[in-house]
Amino acid sequence: MEVSVIGSSQVNNLGRVDLRYREVGLCSFSKNLNFAKISSPKYSGLFVGQSSISWSSKYLFPLIVKASATAQTEAAVTSEKASGTRRSEVDNNLMLYVGLPLDAVSSTNTINHARAIAAGLKALKLLGVDGVELPIWWGIAEKEARGQYNWAGYLSVAEMVQKMGLKLHVSLCFHACKESRVPLPEWVSQIGESQPDIYFTDRSGQRYKDCLSLSVDDLPIFDGKTPIQVYKEFCENFKTSFSSFMGSTITGISIGLGPDGELRYPSYHKPAKSQGAGEFQCYDKNMLSHLKQHAEASGNPLWGLSGPHDAPSSKELATSSGFLKEHGGSWESQYGDFFLSWYAGQLISHGDRLLSLASSTFSDVPIAVSGKVPLMHSWYQTRSHPAELMAGIYNTVNRDGYEGIIEVFSRNSCKAILPGIDLADEDQPKETRSSPESLLEQIIFSCRKYGIEISGQNARISGSPSGFQQIKKSLTGENAVDLFTYQRMGASFFSPEHFPSFTAFVRDLRQPQLHSDDLAVEKVDSAESLPEKNVQMQAA
C-alpha cells in the first residue's frame, strides 16, 4: 500500500524519468492495439495520453482531472500543503487481495493470457494491492491419474507473483467449475460413471457432478483410498512442491469444502430468478443408508426411509410446501428436528474432516488455513430459512446454525472466508425475503465469539460505485475483516466501465487523504489554484 504514497524531493528526477519511459511506452502500448482495437483516435495525438484521458475524464479521477488543468510549476508547492493528512478511517492493517482468473492455468498446464496477467499484476502492485488469490484446481493439477501431480502452470504463476512482490493466497479447489470449464479429474468422473452415487443427489435423482458427495469422504472409492486420503495427499504434494514459496509469497491457503469451495450442500446451483430455495441433497445411496442407520439408532426407523416427502422442489416457492411453511411447517416438528440435525450434522462433520486435514498438513509452514462459509441469504427473513436449511445449515428463527460451523473452524484454528460482503439488502429481490447484511452480521458475530479471523470476498464484480460503497461499509464498520479479496481479475475487471471505480475504491481505502473533498478543502487558501477547484467541482 505504501507504494502509492509518494513523496520526495525528486521532482525533477521523476519528471525526467517519466518522460523517457513514456516514449518507450508509445511503442509498447501500441502493441496492444494489435490485439484488440480498444482505443480510437478520438484525440489527435499520442496513444499514450489517449487511453488515460478518455478513461479518466469519464470516470472522474480526481488527480488526473486536476492535473490536466493545472499549470505544472505549482504542483510541488500545492502538494506541500497537503502534509496534514486525515487519519484513515479504514484500518490500514486490512490486506487487500484480488483473485486471479479462474482459468489462469489451463487444463494443459500453461498460463492463459500470461501477458494480460503480467500486466494486471503490475497494475495491482502499482495500485497498492497486497496480493492475489490463485485457484488451484484438482481437475488440472491431478488431472492425469491419481497421485500424478502437475504443478508446472501454477508454479509459473507463483513465480510471476513473487517477482512482482505480491503475496499469494492459494485456494485448493476440489470441485469443478462450469464457468471456466474446469472438470473434476477424469479418473474421478470415470468412477462416477460407474458409481454415480459418489455424487450428491436430489429427490428426483438429479446428480450434482461438480464435487463428491460428503457421504463418500471415508469410503475407499479410489482403489482402496478414500477421498479424504486423496485430498490429504494432494495437499501434501502441494506443500512440498511449493515449499520455496511457503510463508514468503504464499501467505495462506483455503481448502475446498464443497460446491464452489463452500461448506454446504449443492442445494442451489445458480442464483436464478426462481422462487425456489433449492432441494435437499440426501438421496445418494450412502446418504440414504446413513440416514436409515441414524433413524434406527434413534428409535424411529420409519424416519430413515427417505428425506422429507413434503419438501419443495427447486422450482416451487420455497415456503409453499408442507415442510418449510413459515407457520406450522414440519421443520418445527420433532421429525423436522431429527432430519435437519442429522443433515446439518453431516455437513459439519465433513467440514471438520477437511479443516483438520488441512490444518494438520500445513501446521509446519507459516501460512494461514481458511475455509469458505456460504452466504445463503435468500429467505433469511422467513422463520424457516429454507435456503439455509437445504444447504445444510440448521439455522432458523429458533436456532443458531452457525455456532456449530464456526466452532469447527475455531477448533482447527482456521480462518473463515465470507463471500458476498458486497451484497446490500436493498438490491435483493423483495420476493425472496433475502437479507445478506443481517446474515453476515450473524455469522460475523459467531466468528467474533470464537475469535476466528475473517476474510471477506465480493460475490460479483461490481458494476457500480454503490457496490464498492457497500464493500467499504463492510470493511470499515465494527465488523471489519482482516483481509478482503476482490473477485476477480478478467476482462470485465479491467474494462473501462469497471477498473476506474476499482482504482478509486482502492485509493479511497488506502489514502483517504486524497479524497476529492480533502483536496477541495486544502485548495481554498491557495489563490493560484482556484481554477483547479472549479475543475474539481465540475468534475464532481
Place this chain on the structure above:
Amino acid sequence: MSAVATELLVHYSLRRRTLVPGIHAYSRRAPPLYLNCTRRPLSAGPSLSSFELKAPKALTLRASASTDTAAVVESDVVFSETFSLKRPVKVEGKITIRLVNGKDEENWQLIVGCSLPGKWVLHWGVKYIGDVGRCSEWDQPPPEMRPPGSIAIKDYAIESPLEKSSTLEGESFYEVKIDFNTNNSITAINFVLKDEDSGSWYQHRGRDFKVPLTEYRHDDGNVVGAKKGFGIWPGAFGQLSNMLLKSEGAENKMDFTSCESKAPPQQNSRLEGFYEEHPIVRETLVDNSVTVSVTQCPETAKNLLYIETDLPGDVIVHWGVCKDKGRKWELPEQPYPSETKVFKNKALRTLLQRKEGGTCSSGSFTLDVGLTAFVFALKLNENTWLNNMGKDFYIPLSSSRVLNKEHSQSHSANKTKESSTAYTDGIINEIRNLVSDIASEKSRKTKIKEAQESILQEIEKLAAEAYSIFRSAIPTFTEEEVSEAEVLKPSVKIASGTGSGFEVVCQGFNWESHKSGRWYMELHQKAAELSSLGFTVVWLPPPTESVSPEGYMPKDLYNLNSRYGSIDELKSLVKRFHEVGIMVLGDAVLNHRCAHYKNQNGIWNIFGGRLNWDDRAVVADDPHFQGRGNKSSGDNFHAAPNIDHSQEFVRKDLKEWLCWLRQEIGYDGWRLDFVRGFWGGYVKDYIDASEPYFAVGEYWDSLNYTYGEMDHNQDAHRQRIVDWINATNGCAGAFDVTTKGILHSALERYEYWRLSDEKGKPPGVVGWWPSRAVTFIENHDTGSTQGHWRFPGGKEMQGYAYILTHPGTPTVFYDHIFSDYQSELSKLISVRTRNKIHCRSIVKVMKAERDVYAAIIDEKVAMKIGPGYYEPQTGPQKWSLATEGKDYKVWEAS
C-alpha cells in the same frame, strides 16, 4: 503542402511476433541424408531445397573444405531445430484525398482512397461551428453524410469501410466517398485510416488528417488540401514539436488545436476542390526460418554449431555463449569464425556467408566443451532484429544431452512472462526508490502529484493492456451480450450461431416435396434464381432414409437415398448451390430414430445399419420404447424411440455422422429438428464437433395463453427459447416462434400494439437476442399442406415486411417464394441487402397501435405494417419509398 510524411503509427512489434519453434529431439545417431526432413511448424519460406546441408555428411564436407579448425570426421547431431521467423517488410503505397464539387455549389464530395490492398476503414468525425473550445474533440457527422456500411463509434466518430474499386490502369484501389453539404455548419472533417487486418492506424504526422471546409485559423500542421484558398501556415511543424516537448510532462493529450485561435471562425469563404497524395508505408510480416544444428565431434571434443537461414540480404549473427546455468552472455575463447567482430566486449557479430546461387546464408561456429549454451539474435539492419519470441535464441550445448524438448518448454514458459514491457519494470524500480526515500524521511510527508499521476497512468495503461487481451479471449456469445447492450459493431466474424450476420435463409422445400421423387433435381434448376433473389442460405429437407416419406422419421442415418433423390443428386445439388454462392443447411433429425428390429418383448428399439445401437441408446422414460438409457434430457417425441444423448457412444456416433455429412455431402450447416427433445448442451457438443457455418434449432412450444386469449407478454415463451440458445452456448440460433405467434395475433385481430414489448423492443426472441433469432412466418409444419399453425391468410407479406426489415436472420418459405409474392419478396430482400440490415441491426419502434406498427431500423430503413397511417418524419434523414404492398410500406433513407 508537399512535404508531408505519413507515418505508420502502430506496427507490429518484432519482439513478439516470431512463432512457436518446432522442437525436434533427434535421436543420438541420426541417419544421414534424412535429416533434411525436419518437419517445420509453419510453411515458411520457399527454400526447403537447401536443407540437406544439415546432414552431418554435408557438414563434414563443408568443414574440411573451409579453413575451419574443426576437422570433423565423425560427428553426432546433438541438437537441431528450425525456428520460424517473421520478417517485417515494408510496402509502399499512397493515400489519396480528393475534394470535388458535387452537383451544385453546396454539395461536395470528399474521396479518400488507398492504393494498398487490405481491409481499410476510415475512422472519421467532423467539427461543427462553435466547437472551438472543445479542442480536438470530434463530433459525429449527420446521418446523410455517412457512406453505406458506416458504423458509429460511441458518440464521436464514424467508421466507414473503403470499397474496392479499380483504377484506369487496372490496379485495385480502395476508396470511400463522403457527400456533404456546405450548409450544415461543418467546419472540418477529421480522419485517420485504419487497417482492420493488423489494427494499425495511419495518421498524418502523428495527428489526424484534417480537411477544413471553411476558412478558419486552426494552425495544427496536420491540415491537408490547403494549397489554395487558405494560405500557408508558417512553421507549423517546428512549432508543434516544441510544444510537444514542453507540455509532455503534465499533459498527455495533445490538444493544441484551435484552442489558441482567438479569431472566430470566418464563414462564407468559398470551398475549393483539391487532390493530394500522401505516401504510406505498411509493414507486413514475411515468413522465414532459421535452422540451428549442433554436432559433436568425439575426436576434438568440440561442438560444431551450424546456422542456416533463408533470410535475404546480409544477416549478422549477434551471439555469445553461456558458461554456467545462468543466461549471461559471455565471449568464447578465440579463435572466432571469419567475418566476426567483437561488439562492445559483450557479444560477437558474425556475418553469415551467402551461399553461391542459393538464397540461403549460413555459418558454422566451433565451440569448446564446457559451454552450456550458444545464445544469439539475428540482425538484418540497424533497426531490424529477429529473435525467438521476444527472447534470445538459446541453443543448449550441454554434453550431458539435455532433452531439447524439456528445455524448450521451460523456455517458452518463461518467455511469456518477460514479454511484457520493460518500461514498467523501470517505473516500478523508480517507485521503489521513491518509497525507500519516504522511509528515510518519513517526517516529511510531501507528495508529488506528477509522480502519482504517472503511476496512475501506468496503471491505466497496464489495465488497458490486460483488458485488451482478456477481452479478446471471451467466447463470442458473452462478448455479444455485452456489446448488444451498448454500441453495436456488426462483426463480419463468422459464428455458427449467426453465419456472417447478413444471412437470408430460404426454406427449400415443403411438405409435398418428396412426392415427385426428384426434388433435388427440381431444386437444381432453381438455384440460380434463388441466388439472384438474394438468398445466402438454403435449408434442404432431411436427407436420410426415413420411415415417413418427408424424412423426419430417420432410420439408417448413413443411407442418404431418400424420396427427395439419391445421394449423388444431393451432392450435385449442394455443389450447384455453392456455385451460385448459397450455403446449404442439412436438416438433422437428432432427437429420435426409427429402429430396425424388435427386442425380445416385441418392441422396436434395436437399430441396424452402420450405427447398430441397442436399447441403451433409447431414453428410459418413454414407456412405448422400453429404452435402457438415462432419462430424457428434454421433451419426448412419442412416435419414435428418442435417442439418449447422455450416452457417450451415441454422441460420438452422431458427431461422426455430422462430420461425415459436412465432408461427404458438403453441407455448410444444420437445421436441427425438435431440439426441445434434448439438452442444448449436447447441441453445443455437436456444433463444436462439426463446426458448421450456420446452425439453427427448432425449439417449438406453445405460447402463453390466458383464458384462450394470447398473453401480451410472451417473455416466458421467448425465455425458454433463449434458455435453449444459452444452453448451446450461443453456438446455434433458434427459430423465433414467439415472433410468429405474436404476428399472428397482431395481424389477424388488428392488435398491432402487441409488436412492442414493455421496453419498446420487438416482443419476440429478436427483441432479446437478435443475432440468434431466426425469424420466419411459415414452414412445412405450420403451413404447406399440413397447416398446423398457418399464418393469417393474405397477410403473409406484412409478416415478411416485418421480418425482412428487422434484425434476426429471416427465413422465407419455399411456397411463398414461388408464388405471386415473389416480386414483392425480392424487393424486400434487396432493401435489406442494400441497406446492410443484419442480424444485430437496431430497431426503433415508432408506432405500435391498434391498426399500425412502424419502426425504423438502423436509421436506414423505415417500415410500417397494418392499415393505419404512418409516414417517417423527415429529420436528419430524407425518406423515399422503397417498396409497398397491401398494408405495408418500406422506406429507405437517402
